[in-house]
Structures are given as structure tokens and as C-alpha cells.
Amino acid sequence: MVTKLLGIIFWCFLISFSSYSQEVVISENGLVSKHYTDKVEINFNQKDIDFSFIKAYDASTNAELKTNFDESRFQVYTSKPGQIIKVEYLENNIFQTAYLASKSLSTGTINVYFNHPVDTSVATTGNNAVNLGNTVDTKLIQLIDACQATLDIAIYNSSSPSSSTGIAGAINRAYARGVQIRVIYENSTTSSSPMIPLLNAGIPTLASPVGTSYGIMHNKFVIFDADNADANIPLVWTGSTNWTVAQIDGPDTNNVITIQDQALAQGYKIEFEEMWGSNTMTPNSVNSKFGQFKTNNTPHSYIIGGKTVESYFSPSDGVNAKIISTINSANSDINVATMIMTRSDIANAIITKYNSGITNTNVLVDSQVPTGTQLPNLQTNLALNHAVPYSVTNAIMHHKFVVVDNFNSSSDPQVLLGSHNWTSSAETKNDENTLIVHDSKIANQYYQAFVYLYNLSSGVLKVEEFDNSTSAFALYPNPTSDILHIKNKDEIGLSEVSISVSDLLGKNVYRKEFNQFQNEEIDFSNQQKGIYILEIKSGVFSKKYKLFVQ
Numbered sequence: 001m002v003t004k005l006l007g008i009i010f011w012c013f014l015i016s017f018s019s020y021s022q023e024v025v026i027s028e029n030g031l032v033s034k035h036y037t038d039k040v041e042i043n044f045n046q047k048d049i050d051f052s053f054i055k056a057y058d059a060s061t062n063a064e065l066k067t068n069f070d071e072s073r074f075q076v077y078t079s080k081p082g083q084i085i086k087v088e089y090l091e092n093n094i095f096q097t098a099y100l101a102s103k104s105l106s107t108g109t110i111n112v113y114f115n116h117p118v119d120t121s122v123a124t125t126g127n128n129a130v131n132l133g134n135t136v137d138t139k140l141i142q143l144i145d146a147c148q149a150t151l152d153i154a155i156y157n158s159s160s161p162s163s164s165t166g167i168a169g170a171i172n173r174a175y176a177r178g179v180q181i182r183v184i185y186e187n188s189t190t191s192s193s194p195m196i197p198l199l200n201a202g203i204p205t206l207a208s209p210v211g212t213s214y215g216i217m218h219n220k221f222v223i224f225d226a227d228n229a230d231a232n233i234p235l236v237w238t239g240s241t242n243w244t245v246a247q248i249d250g251p252d253t254n255n256v257i258t259i260q261d262q263a264l265a266q267g268y269k270i271e272f273e274e275m276w277g278s279n280t281m282t283p284n285s286v287n288s289k290f291g292q293f294k295t296n297n298t299p300h301s302y303i304i305g306g307k308t309v310e311s312y313f314s315p316s317d318g319v320n321a322k323i324i325s326t327i328n329s330a331n332s333d334i335n336v337a338t339m340i341m342t343r344s345d346i347a348n349a350i351i352t353k354y355n356s357g358i359t360n361t362n363v364l365v366d367s368q369v370p371t372g373t374q375l376p377n378l379q380t381n382l383a384l385n386h387a388v389p390y391s392v393t394n395a396i397m398h399h400k401f402v403v404v405d406n407f408n409s410s411s412d413p414q415v416l417l418g419s420h421n422w423t424s425s426a427e428t429k430n431d432e433n434t435l436i437v438h439d440s441k442i443a444n445q446y447y448q449a450f451v452y453l454y455n456l457s458s459g460v461l462k463v464e465e466f467d468n469s470t471s472a473f474a475l476y477p478n479p480t481s482d483i484l485h486i487k488n489k490d491e492i493g494l495s496e497v498s499i500s501v502s503d504l505l506g507k508n509v510y511r512k513e514f515n516q517f518q519n520e521e522i523d524f525s526n527q528q529k530g531i532y533i534l535e536i537k538s539g540v541f542s543k544k545y546k547l548f549v550q
Helices: 133-146 166-176 245-249 262-276 319-328 344-355 375-381 424-428 440-456
Strands: 015-017 024-028 031-035 039-044 049-058 066-070 073-077 084-091 094-101 110-114 150-155 180-185 205-207 220-224 235-239 255-259 301-304 307-314 333-338 360-366 387-390 400-404 414-418 432-438 473-476 483-488 494-503 508-517 519-523 530-538 541-549
Touching: 031 094, 039 084, 039 094, 049 066, 049 073, 073 084, 084 262, 094 262, 110 440, 133 166, 133 220, 133 235, 133 245, 133 255, 150 166, 150 262, 166 180, 180 262, 220 262, 235 262, 235 414, 255 432, 255 440, 262 301, 262 307, 307 319, 319 344, 319 400, 319 414, 319 424, 319 432, 333 344, 333 440, 344 360, 344 375, 360 375, 360 440, 375 387, 387 440, 400 440, 414 440, 473 541, 483 530, 494 519, 508 519
Parallel strands: 150 180, 180 205, 333 360, 360 387
Antiparallel strands: 015 024, 024 031, 031 039, 039 073, 049 084, 066 073, 084 094, 110 255, 150 220, 220 235, 235 255, 301 307, 307 432, 333 400, 400 414, 414 432, 473 483, 483 519, 494 508, 494 530, 530 541
């Protein structure tokens, strides 16, 4: 039997590109779909599909699309690139629905931002992660100020200094210049959204429903200009960051990701309007759906800038299974930073991969955890100090991401991220959003953030990650408590060499220059315990090493 299409199980994609047809091919369990800007072709290769009834619609307007059926190939002609398509068909006399996205003409630009330091010593070439510090809200305000026509916001916690400044000021300015704005906010407590009363009274808003049937509306996403005719304008902003002082300025640690893609913006718009209850400026409380009442009605795969980006919403899309599938895909390393982990099935998946040989497994969980945390389970079953609590005073490690195969570019480096905490509430009741980005550069940027926080929490990285034995230089002992020896293993000394040592905040603690370099000793006995970065330069040669002072 053909497995239910596009959203019942985790996608396993085979992606290829043809320079002649400019098509994108996605294969899953016998069904092959080819994605163009003007059409999508679906090949039903199984005999248990009843082709007597099959239709396609625009997922937003429900307008029927032109189709053509030729043997086992079903062609849907889109009215525009980046269109979300709903396909209805019969399988064993049961109606099935599939959602697909036609190829977008957008740039596919993905940017990642953090509000805390990152460890660029583990960055791939030219791929340093961006620490915006306490200016994450400035970046958001810039995007709101540039918004042209439509702005859809779903935010859990929000605050602003006043109605004319901060994020509220930017939203009100956009409204004043004619931008159509819709806002959904969390309604569980009156203190969670103090920004909402600061918005212009003309801006329509919708509070999430409360009651035993509902969890929390935990999203933190913004959709900019989803319907703009210029495919290079629509943008999605999401991640873990709530709009409060502690979450943006710190001390809480967070991430934001922005993706410029019209199809993804349309997919997020469908999710927004399912909660909003209409596709107009007026919310419809009768039709609106939150939490367990939502349906699986968006595509789960987009080709963005040539990379696969998966998109899931909770609780309709079974995100817990996607987290486990991402962990199970690891071939070399797993690096987790999540505020909460109470799901034993996720913890057991991590432990199983570790026991299968993926010993480069590292987990960071916030210390302010509820009853039922899986951290003790992980600490018992992983190597010592490879599952650690983040315990910075009065600060929350608010991330919810896992980086897989950062060290294995021949595998499928990826990062799963979003608003979804690793709990049963997020899986069954809360409104959440999750992305899985299959891109080595984006995964590595999240890894840089992970390494900084993990080292800050005294986590121990696998020895191979900082092994210098294959370098032209020998550094020993590492870790050290006093004298570090640096030896040039080549018989001929290098000329015009500089050696510098900095802490993880970038403060220089040692620097020395040599006309000819063969050996050097550095005394760390008076330095604080922690992680340091040693850099050796000579002409165009540059090499960085991670040092552990204990």
C-alpha cells in the first residue's frame, strides 16, 4: 500500500537537479514528484491508487487548478511559482490529501542570529555565526520597517518600551503607512503579552483560546509580504526567541532564523490562517483552530536555495517523531541544546545512537527543568560530562535545537530548530513550529553556538574534536594546569611567526612574535580555568587550537 502522502511519516528525500529542465525531483516510498516553477508532476507508481478521482487545488484559495493525467503521471499546472498545492486522490477507496510546493523563484537566503557569544574556532571556512548580542530586536524592527504590504505575527511573549518605540513602535509605523497587519498572541496569562495593548487599536488581534483542551500558543514567527509579486521579498522569521527583555537582551540565550522563500512564507501563512480562522483581516473564532484541533495541511518539504528545508507544525504534524528521526539519521555526531527534555523516547533515541557507536554525542539541557527531566537518564548512559545542565545564574538556556553530523560533510549535516520544547505538551497540545535545515553551513553555525554554551557549562567534547596530533605543531599537555609546550614538528623553523591566546570572550591573554620559531612554553598557572583559543600565524598560514586549562 502507498504510504499516506507528504506528512504522515518522516520524509526521506532524494534530490536531484537538471540543468536542462531546471526541475527538482523528490522521491518518497515509490512516489516521485518533479517540481518546476509552473507545474508539479506526480508519478503514482503503485497499483492500489484509484485514478478515477484526482483533483488539485490552490491550498490557500481552494481554487481548482488545471491538471493533466497521462498514464501514471499527474501534472498540476500552477498559476504562479512558489504555490502551495493540495492534491486529493483515492487510495483503496479512501480519500487522501497531499500538499506540495511548486518551485519558488526566491533567493533562498537563510540568515541565523544568536543573542550570545559563539565559538568561531569551530567554524567552517568563512562561515562565522553571528552574535547580535542585545540587538536582536533591532534586526526585527529593521525588517518590520521594510515591510511593504502584509505582516502576520504569531508571538507567545511580547513586550515593548512604548507604543512609539521598540517592536510595538515598528508595528504601529507599518500600520500607519498602510501595511495590513494581523497578530495572534498567547492568552494564558494577562502578563505574557504586555506589548499587545500598545498596538494601534485598528490592528486586528486574536488571543489564543484557553481551557483544558488547549495548551499554549508558543510560536514566535513573523511572515513578511507573503503575497508580494516579487519573489525576492517574502520572508519568514522564526526560532526560539520571545520578544521580552530577558529573551532578547539576555541573560536568556536564544536564536533566530530568517528564510527568504515565497513558498515557505505561503506555508506559514496557511498555518497562521488556520489559527486566525479566515484569510481576511478579520479573525473568525468559529472557524479558527488551535492545538489538537488543527490539521496537517501544509507541505513538509521545500527546496530553498538548492537545499532541503523541512517544515512542521505542532501538534498536527507529529514533530516528536521528526526529532527522533533526525537523531537516528546521525552517522558521526549529535549535539543537542534544548531547554526542556521530558520525553523518554527522545532520550532513549540519543542513548541508542550512542550505544551503536555515535560516541561523539553531547547534550546540554537547561538546569531550570521540571519534574520528569531526562537529564539524569542521559548522564547515566552517556560518557562522563557529555550530558550537562546549563546553570548560569538567573539565565535560561532557551534553545531547542539539535545539530547532526556537523563533522561529516559526506553525510547529511542538518539542524532541527524552532519553538517546540521536547515535551509531551508541545507534542500534543501546544501550537509550535519546527524547521529542519539540511545545510552544512547553517548546521555549523548552530554548532558554534552549541560549543560556546556547552563549554561554558563544563561539558567535555570528544577528544577527536580538539586533537592536534595531525598538525605541524605539537601542543602538550592539553588540558594543562600550568605549562603548555608548543613544538614545531618540522626540522626547519618557520619565520615571522606570531602566537596569540584569547579566552572565549575574545580577550587576549598572551601574544608573542618570533623571527624564527621552533619551540615555546606558555605558563597558564595564573589564568582562570576554562577554554582558550591559541592561534599560530606565519604569512598566509593560520591555525587555531582549543586549549583546556584546569
